[in-house]
Amino acid sequence: MKLQRLRLEQLRQFRQPLELNELGPGLNLIHGPNESGKSTLVRAIRAAFFERHRSSSVDDLRPWGDSSAAPSVELDFECQGVQWQLRKRFLQQKRCDLQVAGESYSGEEAEDKLADLLGFQFAPRGASQDKHWGIPGLLWVEQGSGQNVHDAVAYAGDHLKSALNSLLGEVASSGGDDVIQQVQAQRAELLTATGKPRGDYARLSEEQSQLAAELEALDERVAHYQSMVDRLGELRQRHQRNEQERPWEAARQSQQEAENRFREIEQWQQEQKREQQALDDCRQTLELLRRQQQQSQVAARKLNEREQTLAHCKETVNTLKTREEQVTVAQQQARKAYDKARQQVRVAKEQEQCNRLDNDIKQLRLQLETLGKNLEKARAHQAEHQETRNQQQANPLDLEALEALRKTQRQLEQERIRSQAIATRLHYALESGQALTLNGQSLQGEGDELLLEATTLALPGIGELTITPGGDDLARVQRQLERLQESYDNQLKSMKVDSPEQAGKLAEQQAQRKETIQRLEALLASIAPQGVDVLESQQQEFTRRLEQLQSEQKALSEIPGEPLSLTSAEAALDMAEQQLREADGKLQEHSKQLFAATQALENAQAEWQQLKRELENPERQAAEQSLQTQIAEAGERETRLQQSVGKRQEQIDEARPELLQQDMARFKASAEQLERSHQQEALELASLESKLESQGAEGLEEQREEMAARLEHVVRRYTELRRRAEALDLLLTLLQEKRKALTRRLQAPLQKHLNHYLGVLFPKANLDVDDNLIPGQLTRAGQQGQETGDVLDLSFGAREQMGLISRLAYADLLQEAGRPTLIILDDTLVHSDRQRLDQMKRILFDAASRHQVLLFTCHPENWQDLGVAPRDLEALKTTD
Structure with a gap:
């Protein structure tokens, strides 16, 4: 199929006709910027073929804002050696005309013939969708959809398989499908799609499992019954033996013996506690006696220390009395120096005060001078400010009223313009010397008059003409003019001005006065x-402060002598004061030390005499002798008690009381456990006898035999169905493998064309297609060897490239089967890098040698090396 001419009119942005003619049989490159109409051309081609001419769902073809437009498309193309001419109009005056080799078709007949030719179908209702587009939907790529090839192939699948049938004949035949369907139906009675049992097969499987479980449960019950019989015999023998031997009584006897032994050890422990208490009391008494002895020794040491302290105090007092006169003289000298420094500071302060008064008087006079100047300026500004404010208040102007006046003026001018536009225009062209009278006004020469109301035109020698302008709009405009003029005059009168210009000048003067007031206020x-x-x-x-300072200056007397620096005088005073403080401090410290040393000497003398009298007392010496005797006796008693406690502890340790306590607990627990076990055995014997009697009456072995027979029958039937299901599954597998082999032969022509293009992009690569001829796995050389992955996992740009390669292969397959092909690409391959784009150009150039390709793009610089002259859409619109 070769498209030769395309013409559209009143379609979207193309309100005026646009014709694209002399299209070549191979590659055609049409370019233009965004919004130039490239996608509109593609939409026009799709509408011409896919949309019913009577459809009311093609409003998107209408130009914006033009509800009366009738979008039309004309196509001239050659197919199978025959010329076709299609003329189609939508929305208004709907038509569809088709000329084929001199024969004419119209309406739906023409549209159906096109659908049969190209391999698509129309939507039952509403706008056409991609699922109806068939082969053209696969080969005509919309902008931004080049990577989405799966759905397009699915919608065109039947047409592709039909083309393969015409190529391969019986290989593509479906004669063996009936056998496969019959086998699938019989298999489906027994197995699900995933191979799991269903129907009777599944029911027997469940029944077999259930019966096997029930039989297993019966076997367990029989085995349990037999184990209970064995358990009953064993329990009877053990119960009788324990009843005769009564082992818990022997355990209680052993418990009693351990308790008696432990009570004896407890008596030893009580005796040991009493001896330990006596030992502790003896040690406390001995400690007390030793402390008393140490206190006596401490008193002797203290007497010696008091003698040394007394000698030291006497020496300190003598030394301090020697230094007393020296410290007193130094303090008196520091006092005289301090008094002299204070006198010098007082004189320096009086001198500094005189200097400060001079400076303050000079500074105050300067401030008074500056203040007088500022006061003079302020009074002048204040007077000007008051005068300007009085003028502002005397001539106020309402700015809102001025704005309203200007608004009314603008409305009045607009209404005058509107009245002139709709007024009756009287044009006159009179010969020289001739005149007419219009409402008493003479008209001569040539001119125009606008008539807004009834007007009388006098014709000399003929009569009068009364011209009455018609129309409600003119009367309404005239009334509006009168209202606006009256409002305009009233506003001028209320503002006491003759014109808006005069009011504007007053407003400017008012604004200037306002600025002057603000400036004066700022000053x-x-x-x-x-x-x-x-x-x-x-x-x-x-002024008062100046007079006061001058009075103070006069009050100060003249200070004799050279002027003194107050800083130097104060520094000398600080030094003299510091020396005086140090001298006072030393004197006070010396007095304190002398008083403290004298007091310490008196205290040391008293303490030494007191200790000496106490130590020389005869009663104290007798008490010390008695204390030594008591200490010796207490030491001997401590030794005896300590030996007795040690021997008693050895006796207790040898008896091991903790083991006896464990034996008592062990024998008690053993007796209780043995007696409790004997009682539990009696209860268990009674329970087992009751259970055996009840289960013996159920006939468990007869039930098991009956259950085993039922299970054998079900197993036999289940085995028959299983063998049938396995046979049908095997047969279906063999048939499907055979069918797959035929499918691979069916796919071979398409695979050949795919490999032809794919080798340019990825040498030695392979792109598999599934039973529905949809591209699936891509195998190519990678860094780690051969790599295989799904096409859908590739990047966006790579998927777009694979989509175009697949479409070109489908086009070759269709052409080989004698089907018409036309490839339309709208801004495709925009996500390809430079290297990949160069390879895709080679593929496109190769495909264009067999098919007509319409390539629309907004980047013509990317396609300069295709070997074809680009066609500028903007230039076409200018030419048309």
């Missing part, structure tokens, strides 16, 4: 932030 704020009255008060305050 006043900078000179007198708190007002002129405050400045005057400050002037008066500074």
Whole structure:
């Protein structure tokens, strides 16, 4: 199929006709910027073929804002050696005409003939969708959909298989499908699609499992019954033996013997506690006696220490008395130096005060001078400010009223323009010397008059003409003009002006006065932030301050001698004061030390005499002798008690009381456990006898025999169905493998064309297709050897390249089967890098030698090396 001419009119942005003619049989490159109409051309071709001419769901073809448009498309193309001409109009005056080799078709007949030719179908209702587009939907790639090839192949699958049938004949025949379907139906009675049992086969499987489980449960019950019989015999023998031997009584006897032995050890422990208590009391008494002895020894040591302390105190007092006169003289000298420094500071301060008064008086006079100047300026600004404010208040202008006046003026001008536009226009062209009278006004020469109301035109020598302009709009405009004019005049009168221009000048003057007021207020704020009255008060305050300073200056007497530096005088005073403080401190410290040393000497003398009298007392010496005797006796008693406690502890340790306690607990627990076990055995014997009697009456062995017979029958039937299911499954597998072999032969022509294009992009690569001829696994050389993956897992750009290669292979297959092909690519391969794009150009150029290709793009610079002249869509629109 070769498209030769395309013409469209009143379709989307192409309100005026646009014709694209002289299309070549191979590659055609049409370019233009975004929004130039490339996608509109593609939509026009699709509408011409896919949309019913009577469809009301093609409003997207209508130009924006033009509800009366009738979009039309004309196509001239050659197919199978025959010329075809298609003319189609939508929405308004709907038509469809088709000329084929001199024969004419129209309406739905023409549309059905096109659908049979190209291999697509129309939508039952509404707009056409991609699922109806068949072969063209596969070969005509919309913008941004080049990577989506799976759905397009699925929608065109029947047409592709039909083309293969025409190529391969009986290989593509479905004669063996009936056998496969029959085998599948019989297999489906026994197995699911995943090979699991169903129907009677599944029911027998479940029944077999259930019966086997029940039989297993019966076997367990029989085995349990036999084990209970064995358990009953064993329990009877053990119960009778324990009843005769009574082992718990022997355990209680052993428990009693252990308890008697433990009570004897407890008596030993009580005796040991009493001896230990006596030992502790003896040790405390001995410790107390030794402390008393140590206190006596400490008193002797203290007497020696007091003698040494007394000698040291006497030496300290003598030394301090020697230094007393030296410290007193130094303090008196420091006092005289301090008094002299204070006198010098007083004189320096008086001199500095005189200097400060001179400076303050000079500074105050300067401030008074500056303040007087500022006060003079402030009074002048204040007077100007008051005068300007009075003028502003005397001539106020309402700015809102001015804005309303201007708005009314604009409305009045607009209404005058509107009235002139709709007024009756009287044009006159009179000969020289001739005149007419219009409402008493003479008209001569040539001119125009606008008539808004009834007007009288006098014709000399003939009569009068009364011209009455018609139309409700004119009367309404005239009334509006009168209302606006009246409002305009009233606003001028209320504002006391003759025109908006005069009011504007008054507004400008008012704004200038406002700016002057603001400027004067700013100057006043900078000179007198708190007002002129405050400045005057400050002037008066500074004057009083100046008089006071001058009085103080006169009060100060002349200071004789050279001027002194106050800093030097204060530094000398600080040094003298520091020396005086140090001298006072030393004197005070010396007095404190002398008093403390004298007091310490008296205390040491008293303590030494007291200790000496106590130590020389005869009663104290007798008490010390008695204390030594008591200490010796207490030591001997401690030794005896300690030996007795040690021997008793050895006796207790040899008896091991902790083991006796464990034996008592062990024998008690053993007796209780043996007696409790004997009682439990009696209860278990009674329970087993009762259970055996009840189960013996159930006939478990007869039930097991009956259950085994039922299971054998079910197993035999289940085995028959299993063998049948396995046979049908095997037969279906063999048939399907045979069918797959035929399918591979069916896919071979398409695989040949795919490999032809794929080798350019990926040498030695292979792209598999499934039973529905949809591309699936891609195998190619990678860094780690051969790599295989799904096409859908590739990048966006690679999927777009695989989609175009697949479409070109389908086109070759269709052409080989004698079916028409036309390839339309709208802005495709925009996500390809430079290297891949160069390879895809080679593929496109090769395909264009067998098919007509319409390539629309907004990047013509990417396709300069295709060997074809590009066609500029913008230039076509200008030409048309």
